[in-house]
Amino acid sequence: MxxxxxxxxxxxxxxxxxxxxxxxxxxxxxxxxxxxxxxxxxxxxxxxxxxxxxxxxxxxALRRTWHQDVMARVLWAGGGAVASHRTAAALWRFDGFDRGPAEVSVPLVRQGGRGVHRFARLSSADATIVEGIPVTTPARTVIDLAGMVSEARVEAALESALRAGLTSVGQVHRRLDGPGGRGRRGRGALRELLAQRQPGAPTDSLLETLFVQALRNAGLPEPARQHQVFAGDRLIARLDLAYPERRLFIELDGWAAHGGQEAFVADRRRQNHLVAMGWQPLRFTWDDVTSGLPAAVDVVRAALAA
Structure with missing residues (x-):
């Protein structure tokens, strides 16, 4: 040739x-x-x-993209390197994590640097490929985040990972107790977060996660998430947050909560049915949670005390 x-x-x-x-x-x-x-x-x-x-x-000739920058950083870091921490969270589309400067993890024998984290051991169970980029798994990503961001942000990441079916509480526990989790910074805080989390479904949105955190921080009981209400064998409603023993439920309406007139009408009929069954509704908007949170929490406090 x-x-x-x-x-x-x-x-x-x-x-x-x-x-x-x-x-x-x-x-x-x-x-x-x-x-x-x-x-x-x-x-x-x-x-x-x-x-x-x-x-x-x-x-x-190709347009520069964030994914390209992340892949370039992984290639620069060498064999065994993976996108990790906040970059992994953005790749997995965890709530509250936007695209930013690429962070990678490399074997301990490599030199560190800005945006470079070193690990003694990264099991094959802790790494995968997303959109063609080597990256830490969702469970490992949550564990890594626990060592560098606030507990509130870790919880938001965990809830969105559970919601998307990317991991489970049990899987996070197993990875936390495995060789890659032992001795890691933030391990104790993550274990406490998992222990205090109510069993059952994850929150259905970042808005719900923020509100649960606000209720907890105010010293109020933690509500059930995605609570199902039945009339006989028929499912009547799946409530965002609820205190079943008080027949009190909380609905959090984002900007696209109803998805059109038909859904809006169905939602109001559902609420009327619940009221007729003895449930008390409380509804809050994105603005209530992001701009008027103390007032919204006080409304829940008063309703629980009534």
């Missing part, structure tokens, strides 16, 4: 790899595909490639 044919074949291999990696690849991968250092350098000089990280290149 001629030199030109070999280079063309290497280019195709590298392009296919880059497509799977959000448009980036490492120098080692390029060499492995058959390109020489001089060929890589020439493509940088010609503007076909750009340096994304030391030893990592992006295809210049």
């Amino acid at each position: 001629s030199r030109a044919r070999r280079e063309e074949s290497s280019t195709r291999l590298l392009a296919a790899l880059a497509r799977r990696q959000h448009g980036v690849f490492s120098r080692d991968q390029a060499v492995g595909a058959g390109l020489s250092s001089s060929q890589i350098w020439r493509r940088v000089q010609d503007g076909q490639l750009e340096r994304a990280q030391p030893g990592v290149y992006r295809i210049a």
Whole structure:
């Protein structure tokens, strides 16, 4: 095979790899595909490639994305590296975690740096692939977050992971007690959070999580989440939050709570049915929770005391 044919074949291999990696690849991968250092350098000089990280290149014609930046950071960090902590939370779309500077975890023998966390051991059970990017699993991500963000943010992450079916309370416990969880910063706080969590379904939204936290911080009893109400064998309603023994329920309405006129009408009929069964409703909006939280909590306190 001629030199030109070999280079063309290497280019195709590298392009296919880059497509799977959000448009980036490492120098080692390029060499492995058959390109020489001089060929890589020439493509940088010609503007076909750009340096994304030391030893990592992006295809210049492709639009730069956050996923590309994260993948480039993982490739820069080397074998065994994974996206982790807040970056992993954003990849998993946990509540309250937006896309930001890439954070990665690397084996302990590697050098650290800004946005680089080191681990003594990362079990295969703690790592996976999301959207083509090596990343910590949801359970491991929650454990990692417990060592660096507030308990409220950890709880929001946990509830959204449970809601999406990405993990379970039991799985988080098992990973917390495993080699990767022992001795980790925030382990005690996470264990306490899991212990105080009411059994049953997760909250249905970040709004509900915030309200549960507010009730707890105010010293009020923690309500049941997604409580089901039946009339005989027929399911009448699934309530956002409820105090069943007091026949008191709380509905939290986000901006898209009803999804149209038909859903709005059905919701009001459902509420009337519940009232006829002896339930007392309390309804709060996003603004009530984010701007008038103390007043909303006082309303619940008064209703429980009545």
